[in-house]
Amino acid sequence: GAVVSQHPSRVICKSGTSVKIECRSLDFQATTMFWYRQFPKQSLMLMATSNEGSKATYEQGVEKDKFLINHASLTLSTLTVTSAHPEDSSFYICSARTVETEAFFGQGTRLTVV
């Protein structure tokens, strides 16, 4: 299957700082990328959907000013957690798809805010 790469795989940051997570589709052009958050022993919760070149669509309850999503090209989307706090500590996962294919998931990024 197609490869979606997330970077970094884990990051620790201080409270109040911002963290950027990258999601790249390595061997296909992704028209749509999705960002999820997963707390321990819980399911994946969709945060936002982004289409290349347009603003992301955020799910209800997700602060768009806190979780900035940029989908500048067909192979790259970024999620920036601004002014991170300990409650933002979670596993963040992206997925990418084309119009015709399934959504392929990245390996996830474990964010710890201390």
Place this chain on the structure above:
Amino acid sequence: QKEVEQDPGPLSVPEGAIVSLNCTYSNSAFQYFMWYRQYSRKGPELLMYTYSSGNKEDGRFTAQVDKSSKYISLFIRDSQPSDSATYLCAITTDSWGKLQFGAGTQVVVTP
């Protein structure tokens, strides 16, 4: 009420046994049904994708969908220790659109 309900387990079975997993959902508008496998600290990988009611087989995996009961199942035959993972059901109203995930069931296959 959650849109997708899934027992989080853990479900422990001996090697060679059949693993039986299931989810229920509430919205009849959901038309596409998937099962994902997720190893610890990794992203999910797609195992099965079905659209219609009935059975679909792929090797040791069988997915069942009963739209009338809003109930989906995944069976793993001849389970192996390498099958130990969390299995998540996912459903969507449009093909490969926004996925609603179940909580995931942790499966442990003991040698």
